[in-house]
Amino acid sequence: MGKRSFNKTPMREQAPEVRQHNFKEVALGYNMEEGQLEAARCLQCKDAPCITHCPVMIDIPGFIRQIKLGNMAEASKILSRYTNLPAICGRVCPQEKQCEMVCRLGRSKKFEPVAIGKLERLVADWELDQPTDVTDVPKDKGKVAVIGAGPSGLTVAGDLAKIGYDVTIYEALQAPGGVLTYGIPEFRLPKRIVRKEIEQITEQGVKIETDAVVGKTITMDEIMHDFDACYIGVGAGTPNFLGIPGTNLNGVYSSSEYLTRINLMHGYEFPKYDTPVQQSKHVVVIGGGNVAMDSARSARRLGADTVTVIYRRSSEELPARVEEYQHSVQEGIQYSWLTNPVEYLSDEDGNLKGVKCIKMKLGEPDDSGRRRPEPIPGSEFTIKADTAIEAIGQGPNKVLLDTFPELNKNKWGYIDADEQTCATSVPGVFAGGDIVTGAATVILAMGAGKIAAKEIDQYVKSHHSMATV
Amino acid sequence: MYKITERTVLSEREIEFWIIAPRVAAKAQPGQFVILQVDQFGERIPLTVCETDEASGQIRVIFQVIGKSTAELKHLNAGDELQDVVGPLGKPTEIKNYGTVLVVGGGVGIAVLYPVIRGLKQAGNHVITILGAKTKDLVILREECAMYSDELILVTDDGSLGQKGLVTDAMKAVFAREEINQAWAIGPGIMMRYCTDVATKAEVPIYVSLNPIMIDGTGMCGCCRVLVNDQIKFACVDGPEFLGDQVDWDGFIQRMHQYHPEEEEAYQAYQEKQVQLNG
Numbered sequence A: 001m002g003k004r005s006f007n008k009t010p011m012r013e014q015a016p017e018v019r020q021h022n023f024k025e026v027a028l029g030y031n032m033e034e035g036q037l038e039a040a041r042c043l044q045c046k047d048a049p050c051i052t053h054c055p056v057m058i059d060i061p062g063f064i065r066q067i068k069l070g071n072m073a074e075a076s077k078i079l080s081r082y083t084n085l086p087a088i089c090g091r092v093c094p095q096e097k098q099c100e101m102v103c104r105l106g107r108s109k110k111f112e113p114v115a116i117g118k119l120e121r122l123v124a125d126w127e128l129d130q131p132t133d134v135t136d137v138p139k140d141k142g143k144v145a146v147i148g149a150g151p152s153g154l155t156v157a158g159d160l161a162k163i164g165y166d167v168t169i170y171e172a173l174q175a176p177g178g179v180l181t182y183g184i185p186e187f188r189l190p191k192r193i194v195r196k197e198i199e200q201i202t203e204q205g206v207k208i209e210t211d212a213v214v215g216k217t218i219t220m221d222e223i224m225h226d227f228d229a230c231y232i233g234v235g236a237g238t239p240n241f242l243g244i245p246g247t248n249l250n251g252v253y254s255s256s257e258y259l260t261r262i263n264l265m266h267g268y269e270f271p272k273y274d275t276p277v278q279q280s281k282h283v284v285v286i287g288g289g290n291v292a293m294d295s296a297r298s299a300r301r302l303g304a305d306t307v308t309v310i311y312r313r314s315s316e317e318l319p320a321r322v323e324e325y326q327h328s329v330q331e332g333i334q335y336s337w338l339t340n341p342v343e344y345l346s347d348e349d350g351n352l353k354g355v356k357c358i359k360m361k362l363g364e365p366d367d368s369g370r371r372r373p374e375p376i377p378g379s380e381f382t383i384k385a386d387t388a389i390e391a392i393g394q395g396p397n398k399v400l401l402d403t404f405p406e407l408n409k410n411k412w413g414y415i416d417a418d419e420q421t422c423a424t425s426v427p428g429v430f431a432g433g434d435i436v437t438g439a440a441t442v443i444l445a446m447g448a449g450k451i452a453a454k455e456i457d458q459y460v461k462s463h464h465s466m467a468t469v
Numbered sequence B: 001m002y003k004i005t006e007r008t009v010l011s012e013r014e015i016e017f018w019i020i021a022p023r024v025a026a027k028a029q030p031g032q033f034v035i036l037q038v039d040q041f042g043e044r045i046p047l048t049v050c051e052t053d054e055a056s057g058q059i060r061v062i063f064q065v066i067g068k069s070t071a072e073l074k075h076l077n078a079g080d081e082l083q084d085v086v087g088p089l090g091k092p093t094e095i096k097n098y099g100t101v102l103v104v105g106g107g108v109g110i111a112v113l114y115p116v117i118r119g120l121k122q123a124g125n126h127v128i129t130i131l132g133a134k135t136k137d138l139v140i141l142r143e144e145c146a147m148y149s150d151e152l153i154l155v156t157d158d159g160s161l162g163q164k165g166l167v168t169d170a171m172k173a174v175f176a177r178e179e180i181n182q183a184w185a186i187g188p189g190i191m192m193r194y195c196t197d198v199a200t201k202a203e204v205p206i207y208v209s210l211n212p213i214m215i216d217g218t219g220m221c222g223c224c225r226v227l228v229n230d231q232i233k234f235a236c237v238d239g240p241e242f243l244g245d246q247v248d249w250d251g252f253i254q255r256m257h258q259y260h261p262e263e264e265e266a267y268q269a270y271q272e273k274q275v276q277l278n279g
């Protein structure tokens, strides 16, 4: 197997010229040979730093060693001890800021870190094609309700079912998955993968009830009465708007609406699917995170001639994953750095015709330690646009919270829950994921779910029922 | 799956369904709505819960056929099933005893208004109801509204039933003759806007029920946003009822036209397919 190469084994991708016209997955995955080549680069460190930088502490050298040996079943078994959604995390985890950031190989001169995420994906994709071995444990330990079928809720549910809990997930939308289903686009995370990983969880005996909005369809009182404990994982999906003049013009979207139309409602397959999404020529996306990248790349795939991302800081501060940024550039997305929108301009029919912007410069560092962008007076200019998509962050989902005032919240309106235990101010009610941390990552939401499952088990064992509340 | 148990044609373009949806039936209050989806290809369609029967777990909805999705609904029969019915969504109407109330319904808005009328009457209000439509056959739920109204005034554009004219004329007459403590207007955007003008001039507070385009109906997309008192509100969670004089009507009406080209395309394709299938 020769000498270690300096670089990661490259992953095959759809060519940019081709992929910017379709919604199929961009990264095609490793085959076995490529996987083994990459696995051989791992140094098998003793106290591996990569493990401590994975939020769910996957035994990374362990599973990589099994790949190297060609033992996929064993590799998969190791992964499953730590994660319920490996095919998803292998694709969307910000690896470069976590496990791969501290990889010892990557620390040595000239070497890139081991492609841990890509190897995780290889094992998980292999596993998805195998029959699930369902551990048919009797569900007699107690009843747990999980609210929200995003990565966090799915993880709690899967873990509790495996150890004998009767778990029901209540999901407001018509399909489970949370952001994985309605937010992250097909070309980055195929819905087939999401469905399969969810199936593996329902095969453990977890029940998922869709069309169930807790706080409306079912009240918290009913949940607390009918279950021994509950977990709230309702996410942070409420879109923020800048609120600049013209926000209500036709053609101005929140990224949540734009992506929901495309992903959840299959707007990119209109008119086979009924929900339309605007056919745009010139698109401006505001923001610099993953959500902005996803919106811009989706707009491109829907046929826009120009797509410009405007970001108020410079390329160095861009919060999006590097890989996504590079992919977007290859697909022809343009960037206007140090730019902020000030007004949406209207044609005579109330449709967007342009975005008036102002140039920014970076001043003194703010609370977050990043240099604060400040407008440069007199630098206004206009970008022609028939669609503008605001991807400037989300707030807590409030439908449930508004009906449950007993639950303590922090000053930003998120649930105040203990990081170590996911416990909230109400006994028997646990919470985690974006609704506690604010918009974060899939793996952190999953990590919280792991913790909560253990704590809920402890809680139910020690109180037998919370029906007295 | 949610079964349709009864289907009634109310007028040329208005259809009524009773649907088995026990959880919604147990919870829905006047002013709340459901979102239903025929199958995985369908849009999420918001419709007001017009009545509930908790004992049999059923809800009643009334819809007007205006585009592809409602045309598709029209073709369903008793016994057919809908993939999704979710609700009850939105804030309930503020039902209490105001004294004398004036409620105005136009077109299919009457279906949205009916549970409000019933609630207000049961709360002890003196209820004066004005129902209006283009022509006689489109004034739906006449008897049922009459049952819960102390006075019922009918108005049609062509004079085929009741007074000839507009609901706003009838409103002015009522305001001129007695003191009204609270008003409601539910119907097409334009109608609600004019009703608001009339009520505001008479210094009577008026609620309207906004029906912007929606997707999730749970506050997660911002598609249904309207400016109310110069603030962005989401009609699905903050509404659908708002005080009429605080609504930015130009913006609201404008946003209803967002998808006209695409809606046309979908409806035409659908009609052509129907022609092919049914001769």
Ligand SMILES: Cc1cc2nc3c(=O)[nH]c(=O)nc-3n(C[C@H](O)[C@H](O)[C@H](O)COP(=O)(O)OP(=O)(O)OC[C@H]3O[C@@H](n4cnc5c(N)ncnc54)[C@H](O)[C@@H]3O)c2cc1C
Binding pocket: A092, A093, A094, A147, A148, A149, A150, A151, A152, A153, A170, A171, A172, A173, A176, A177, A178, A179, A180, A183, A184, A185, A212, A213, A214, A215, A233, A234, A235, A236, A237, A259, A290, A291, A294, A397, A399, A400, A432, A433, A434, A435, A439, A440, A441, A442, A443, A445
């Ligand atoms: C466009 C986009 C791209 C992203 N890209 C990445 C990425 O590349 N990598 C990464 O790690 N992270 C990414 N993220 C962030 C990541 O998706 C989230 O951090 C993660 O999904 C949070 O999981 P969660 O389970 O807490 O909540 P969510 O995934 O938000 O799920 C919450 C679920 O709860 C449901 N719900 C809400 N209220 C109720 C109620 N009252 N009753 C019942 N159900 C309810 C919602 O419908 C939803 O399905 C991205 C996010 C977005 C929006």
Ligand SMILES: Cc1cc2nc3c(=O)[nH]c(=O)nc-3n(C[C@H](O)[C@H](O)[C@H](O)COP(=O)(O)OP(=O)(O)OC[C@H]3O[C@@H](n4cnc5c(N)ncnc54)[C@H](O)[C@@H]3O)c2cc1C
Binding pocket: B033, B043, B044, B045, B046, B047, B048, B049, B062, B063, B064, B065, B066, B067, B068, B069, B070, B071, B108, B111, B112, B210, B211, B212, B213, B214, B215, B240, B256, B257, B258, B259, B260, B263, B264, B267
């Ligand atoms: C809270 C609420 C309650 C409603 N209650 C009722 C009711 O009880 N009975 C009834 O007949 N209608 C009701 N509506 C309106 C109904 O949802 C729309 O008429 C329907 O979705 C139109 O779908 P379509 O495909 O047939 O028409 P489309 O071709 O999609 O649209 C035609 C026109 O209808 C309007 N429209 C489109 N989509 C929506 C949408 N999702 N919501 C609202 N308006 C839309 C737009 O002005 C559009 O231009 C309600 C709407 C809301 C938001």
Ligand code: SF4
Binding pocket: A053, A054, A055, A056, A057, A058, A060, A083, A089, A090, A093, A094, A095, A098, A099, A100, A116, A117, A120, A443
């Ligand atoms: S889950 Fe994320 S952080 Fe953990 S090993 Fe996989 S890619 Fe790395």
Ligand code: SF4
Binding pocket: A041, A042, A043, A044, A045, A048, A049, A050, A051, A060, A061, A102, A103, A104, A105, A106, A114, A116
């Ligand atoms: S730090 Fe890098 S080289 Fe060391 S075990 Fe982890 S992946 Fe392998």
Ligand code: FES
Binding pocket: B213, B214, B215, B216, B217, B218, B219, B220, B221, B222, B223, B224, B225, B234, B235, B236, B237
């Ligand atoms: S319909 Fe999505 S926020 Fe109201």
